Amino acid sequence: MSFYKQNKFFIIILSISSIIILWWILSLFFNPTYLPSPLIVFIDICKIIISGEFFKHMLSTIIRIIIGFGIAMILSLFIGVAMGKNKKVEDFLKIEILVGLTIPALAWSIISIMWFGLKNFSAVFAISVLITPMIVLNIYHGMKSLDNSLIEMGKVYNASKYLILKKIIIPQLLPYIFSGSRYGLALAWKTVVIVEMLGLTSGIGYKIAFWFGLFSMENVLAWTLLFTGIMFIIEYLILSPIEKKVMDWRQSISF
Amino acid sequence: MARIIVKDLHKEFKTNDSYSTIIKNISFTIDDGQFVCIVGPSGCGKTTILNSIAGILNYSGEIKIEDNNKEKSVKIGYVFQNSRLLNWLTIKENVLFSLQASKFDNNEANKITQKYLSLVGINEISNKYPLFCSEGEKIRTSIARALAIQPDILLMDEPFSHLDEINARNLRTELLEIWQKEKRTIVFVTHNTLEAIYMADNIYILSNIPTYILNNIIIDLPRPRNSEDSKLIDYQKIVLKEMGIL
Numbered sequence: 001m002s003f004y005k006q007n008k009f010f011i012i013i014l015s016i017s018s019i020i021i022l023w024w025i026l027s028l029f030f031n032p033t034y035l036p037s038p039l040i041v042f043i044d045i046c047k048i049i050i051s052g053e054f055f056k057h058m059l060s061t062i063i064r065i066i067i068g069f070g071i072a073m074i075l076s077l078f079i080g081v082a083m084g085k086n087k088k089v090e091d092f093l094k095i096e097i098l099v100g101l102t103i104p105a106l107a108w109s110i111i112s113i114m115w116f117g118l119k120n121f122s123a124v125f126a127i128s129v130l131i132t133p134m135i136v137l138n139i140y141h142g143m144k145s146l147d148n149s150l151i152e153m154g155k156v157y158n159a160s161k162y163l164i165l166k167k168i169i170i171p172q173l174l175p176y177i178f179s180g181s182r183y184g185l186a187l188a189w190k191t192v193v194i195v196e197m198l199g200l201t202s203g204i205g206y207k208i209a210f211w212f213g214l215f216s217m218e219n220v221l222a223w224t225l226l227f228t229g230i231m232f233i234i235e236y237l238i239l240s241p242i243e244k245k246v247m248d249w250r251q252s253i254s255f
Numbered sequence: 256m257a258r259i260i261v262k263d264l265h266k267e268f269k270t271n272d273s274y275s276t277i278i279k280n281i282s283f284t285i286d287d288g289q290f291v292c293i294v295g296p297s298g299c300g301k302t303t304i305l306n307s308i309a310g311i312l313n314y315s316g317e318i319k320i321e322d323n324n325k326e327k328s329v330k331i332g333y334v335f336q337n338s339r340l341l342n343w344l345t346i347k348e349n350v351l352f353s354l355q356a357s358k359f360d361n362n363e364a365n366k367i368t369q370k371y372l373s374l375v376g377i378n379e380i381s382n383k384y385p386l387f388c389s390e391g392e393k394i395r396t397s398i399a400r401a402l403a404i405q406p407d408i409l410l411m412d413e414p415f416s417h418l419d420e421i422n423a424r425n426l427r428t429e430l431l432e433i434w435q436k437e438k439r440t441i442v443f444v445t446h447n448t449l450e451a452i453y454m455a456d457n458i459y460i461l462s463n464i465p466t467y468i469l470n471n472i473i474i475d476l477p478r479p480r481n482s483e484d485s486k487l488i489d490y491q492k493i494v495l496k497e498m499g500i501l
Contacts, residue, residue, distance in 0.1 A: 153339040156309050156331060157404070159356035167352060171343040249343040249384040 036218040044222035053207075054226055060202040062230075064120060064195075065188050068127025072184060075128070076135035077177075083136065084143020100133030105187065109195045123195040123203075130191050131184035138180030142173040174246055182239070189231065257322045257329055257407035257440055259285040259308060264316040266303055276465040277303055280316070283459055283468060287322075288438045290431075292451035294494065295461030301444040302336070305410045308442065309333055322407065330357065332401030332439075334411040338393040340385040346396050347372065347381035353400045371399040374433065391422040398426075402433065411443045415450070424482065427454060431479070448498075452490045453480055460497045470497045 020038050027037040048054045083090040083097075105126070112126040146169060154164040196205025204227045211219035266278040277300045285291045293301050306312040308320075309331050320329045332353070340349050347368060354364035372378045375395045385393055394414055401409055415423040431454060434441055445451050451458050452474055460469040472493060476486055495501040 149335070149337070149339055150341065152311050153333070153335065154356065155311055156333045157353045157356040158330075159352075163356055167341060167344070167355075171341070250386065 033217060040218050041221045044218050045226060048222055057203050057207050058230060061192055061204045064123040064192050065127065068124040069185060069188050071128040072132045072135060075132050076139055080136045080139025081143060083140045097133045097136055105130055105191045105194055109191060109198055113198055118199045123192050126195050127188045127191050131187050135180035135184050138176045139173060142176030146172050178243055257320050258287045259408060260319040262317040264307060264314055266314050279465040279467050281468055285440060285442060288440055289456045290434055290441045290454060292455035292458045293444045293461065294446060294448055294451045294458055296463050297446060299461045299464055300466045302412050305412055305444055309410055329407045330404050332404060332406030332409045334397045334401050334414045336412045338397040340393055340396055342385045345382050345384060346377055349396055350399045350403055353404045357404045367403050371403045375399040390417050406439060409439045409441045413445050448491050448494045449487060452487050453482055458494065460494060
């Protein structure tokens with residue numbers, strides 16, 4: 001094993017430590033109101049976790065994301081497959097999808113709150129409507145890239161429609177569903193924080209807005225870093241392993 | 256085991272605003288257990304004929320597959336030119352696929368899969384994924400997948416054309432051994448006339464498009480055949496003459 005592989009973990013730790021050290025050095029030159037030291041922020045992080053506040057607000061945020069994302073996923077599968085299969089559906093919905101991609105998260109968040117009030121559903125709605133076009137587009141491309149010769153092979157062997165769907169079509173769509181979901185999830189995080197900041201009473205976005213109102217940079221940073229930490233955990237402990245398991249039949253290209 | 260009767264097979268393809276005839280009223284019969292090769296120039300419709308027999312292409316005319324003079328629902332095994340394996344399934348799971356499609360019971364399917372993996376010599380790679388396998392291994396998998404369902408007819412579309420000569424020679428010999436053992440009706444398409452002569456009971460020679468049968472040559476050589484036999488070259492001269500090359 002190369003020096004790099006053996007020490008990959010060490011190098012990541014080194015990288016993170018360098019940033020923290022740089023931050024600490026910079027904080028010595030600035031007013032703590034604008035750039036508090038990492039130690040203060042770290043203490044705040046501990047307080048937030050120990051008091052149970054982090055868990056409570058994180059849970060609210062995550063639940064909104066899960067529901068919004070879930071709805072978007074189901075809708076996208078139907079729409080994406082329909083558009084991929086049927087030219088008329090594709091032509092009919094193309095405009096809506098393209099427009100949907102360009103409307104900014106902030107716009108939908110505001111519209112959602114104006115329609116539904118300061119409720120959980122506003123966050124869920126904004127997430128669904130924002131990420132659906134993105135996932136639809138990915139699934140549509142997946143449908144267009146289906147290898148018809150494999151479906152033909154299935155038909156020659158008299159495979160049922162169910163078997164063809166399960167063993168031939170879905171495995172080909174999975175990489176597209178995955179990449180669409182990745183982008184979608186990233187956007188969902190950003191969207192939920194915006195809606196929460198605009199006026200909900202729980203969630204990470206709410207807490208960041210709260211501390212912004214009191215101009216407490218250390219708490220704003222604390223909540224932001226906690227949020228980032230959770231994103232990392234989800235990415236490295238949940239998403240990446242699942243992706244790896246589902247994709248390990250692909251050859252890795254080495255340059 | 257089955258007999259294939261093709262009558263007035265006619266196939267047109269639409270190009271822009273007009274239709275062009277690819278196959279012009281071809282008729283032939285392949286008897287039960289025969290090994291028949293179809294040779295012809297590129298693009299003359301050899302694959303189209305196989306696809307018509309396999310039922311994945313519309314055509315005009317009649318294609319009947321009979322067993323003991325009764326029309327029956329046939330099991331067709333097809334070895335495609337590009338193996339058409341499912342890259343996200345292991346070699347073993349690829350062979351299992353045809354058995355699952357034919358609704359074999361799980362236990363039986365596993366046993367049959369084992370048998371054909373061994374028969375075709377790919378037991379050791381049964382847990383590998385196709386993208387990590389050589390062309391030869393992929394073609395063997397495709398053959399095992401086709402044979403596993405005990406097909407009435409085995410269709411093969413230039414299966415060895417992507418292989419190096421050593422691999423191709425080995426596979427030709429192994430295929431013939433399997434054929435002698437299992438006595439399946441085989442329709443084997445190739446553009447390699449020597450390969451056709453080495454393998455077939457008889458050869459249908461096709462013309463350029465619009466395609467018709469130039470001739471049907473019976474290969475009267477005892478088996479097992481020797482690939483160095485000069486009589487193969489004699490037959491090749493006949494075939495190439497029919498095709499207008501010599």
